Amino acid sequence: MNDTLDSAKLTDRVAGLVEAAKQAGADAADAVVAMSRSTGVSVRLGKVENTGASESEDMSLRVFVDGRVASVSATVNSDAKALAERAVAMARVSPQDPYQSLADPALLARQTMDLDLFDPTVVSADRLRDDALAAEEAAMAVSGVTNSSGSGAGTGYFGMVLATSHGFLGQYGSSQFSRSTSVIAGEGTKMERDYEFSSRLHFAELDSPQDIGRKAGERAVKRLGGRKVKTGTVDVIFDPRVARGLAGHLTGAINGGAVARKTSFLRDLMGKRVASASITVTDDPLRRRGPASRPFDGEGVEGEKLFIVEKGVLHHWLLSTSSARELGLTTNGRGARNGSSVGPSPTNFAIEAGEASPQEMIRSLKSGFYVNELFGHGVDMITGEYSRGASGFWIENGELAYPVSEVTIASNLKSMFMSMVPASDLDRNFGIASPTLLIEGMTLAGN
Known part of the structure; x- marks a missing residue:
């Protein structure tokens, strides 16, 4: 952790609180x-709209007494x-909870591994402003772009001390740069409307403002002229x-809490x-x-890499100590603090890449629907029923033929995963990552 967050003082603080x-x-x-610190600048049409900075240090204590638990924040x-x-x-005075406890001491991390998560680069507000302006300028230079919804750049730091x-x-x-x-x-x-963004832990790995702006502009222009298509069963x-x-x-x-409930x-x-057998997660x-x-x-708890799904077969839940105990299992180090509570959460979660490129996948379809935006919240996590508004491009004879808008795609997540085929373009720069995916036999509601 960087010295600017005064980690020595905070280490003493949490250790003293546990002793108390x-x-x-x-x-x-x-x-x-x-603790967190962030600075951001947003611009629109060549002018700064907002410059903001925030800083927080939040502390929480969780205690266990005779099988009972309570948490306080301060x-x-x-x-x-x-x-x-x-x-x-x-x-x-709280009810007993048979599942809540500290983690098994045998599972605790023996040393803190250096995962190279922190970049000490200091980015000035002026540089953030200039980057935001450059991205917007590049987007507005794309032929067909008529207005801006805004552009931004930011930097931030997060730290955690646990005793x-x-x-x-x-x-x-x-660290975080965007x-x-x-x-x-x-x-x-x-x-x-369309957008593009880049977010990285290390400043030098960010996409350039010019590339971000150009891609945003090109995406927006390609969407012009969207139309509905006929209702039917399509490969998506x-x-x-x-x-x-x-x-x-x-x-x-696969969240252990949801499974237990x-x-x-x-x-x-x-x-x-x-x-499908082509899916490994x-x-x-x-x-x-x-x-x-x-x-x-x-x-x-120090977690390890898990093959959640391997060649289509489910092997693991995401587990914290309490969710694991409720299921009669052992935590796998996926407990995440949420204020004063702990629950299961993914880390670097990825549907692994397949063999075909996205272009080969598109060329393999005589007709289909390429989706690049979804709307609404029509997903039932209990039954798996899936229905979302969608827009994108119609595929005809292996090529993207024209924009499509104002349609709905529907299926069930169970059958969607069973027919899923991954492409080769996995980008691991996201906490939850996936390559391009082909899913056969979805229902499309249009004209």
Whole structure:
């Protein structure tokens, strides 16, 4: 963690808070400080619209007393003794929870791995402004672009310090840099909007403002002239931007908490085939420079790379200590702090790449629908029913023929994963990542 976040002071703070909880009568306790700093600049039509900066240091304490648990949140300058006594008093009047506990000491990270998550580069507000303006200028230079929805650039830092009463004390930090732009093409009732962005842990790896702007402009212009198509059964290709949403639905379905609550459409399918044999899904918290990497989870457990789905067969849930105990399993280091609570969460989660390129996948279809934007929230995670508004391009004789808009695609996530084929273009610069995906036999509602 970088020195600017004063990690030594915060380490002493969380360790002292855990000790105060033990002195107040807690059987066990953990304390965490999550800190963040961010600076951002947004522009529109060549003028700065907003410049903002934020900073936070939030502390929480979780205590366990006679099978009961309570959590309190506070600022880092709160009185440790008073905070601990209040938490213990709350726990003593709380109902017993047989699943809540600290993680098994044998599973705790023995050392904090250096995953190269922090870039100390300082980016000035002037540089952020110039990058945002350059991206917008490049987008507006694309023929057919008529207006701007805005452009932005930002920088930020996140850090976490965790201490537990069974001897764990760890910390790590990560940086974040971003650029984005959104523009409008066309006029009147025939306008279309699109965007492009880049987000990286290391500043030098960001896409250039010019590339971001050009891509945003070209995307918007290509959408002009969208039309409906006939209702029917079609093969659908999902652009990576929307395919990542399908991967996100999978993370929800394998979340141990959802499985324990029986709110997942995959709840009874562990060890069974849930996707086509071409689908392998991984989750890797220890990937160097991974956008969602972490040397330990919100409970101090060091995770490892998991093959969640291997050649279509489901092998793992995402588990924290409490969700694992409820399912009669062992945590796999996917516990994430959410304020004062801990729940399962993915890390660097990816539907792995296939063999065919996106272009080869498109050429393989005599007709079909290439989707690059989805609308609405028509996904039932209990049954898997899936229905979303969509736009994109119609595929005719292996080529993108014309823009399509105002249609709906529908199926069930169970059958969608069973017919899913991945392309070769996986981009791991996203915490939830997916290549282009082909799904056969979806229902399209249009004319």
